[in-house]
Amino acid sequence: MSSVSQSGEEPVFSLNTETPIQSDPISTRIRATATAKATSNSPFIAPVEPPSNQQTNTQRTDHFAQVPKLAPKGTNFLAFKEQWHIAIAAAGYSHLFDTSFIPPTNPKDPEAPGYIAELTIFQSYTRLESQARSLLTARLDDRLMCKVMKGSTRVLDIWVKLVEQLQVKSEIAISDMKADWEQHTCGPKVNLIDFLAEDQEMVDEIENAGGEVSDSEF
Incomplete structure (x- = not known):
């Protein structure tokens, strides 16, 4: 622990190095939750292993045409996330977003057996990594x-x-939008057609953000 000199001299601080420094449990929990949620829970079948490098850069980019730019406040993140997972599966990037994937390393010894094969694998990985990073950051x-x-x-x-x-x-934003929608009522002097149009617009906004409005909620 720290101690401070009580004399008129400059304060002297000493650190007890025997006390272990512990990470913030809340931050650790948030990080663990985020890591778990980063993996797609899509019911669609994803490639079991990285596909062969047969698609051209243009073909890969085409898969991201429907992925929207992320809204500044992230209000469309849930919808963005679903579109992103669909695109990376089609383009062959899914393994890069799998927390269990172990990237290949750059082989150091040109004389070692299998050096060329390992180098080819590493170069393919770094190329895909760069492409995926470019596609993702371009939407932020x-x-x-x-x-x-x-x-x-x-x-x-x-x-x-x-x-x-x-x-x-994003989940909070959707919750707030649903709360506003539930409070949206048609008063006696409100035009019914206008009300229904506004109501549908609010529902569309919720669904575009990745939320759901069930039939029972109408």
């Missing part, structure tokens, strides 16, 4: 991009930080 505004890029070494790091930053915010 500058402020958010700088925030999630800081300290990241893989595209998975960026993705986990996005989930950590926006998953809860």
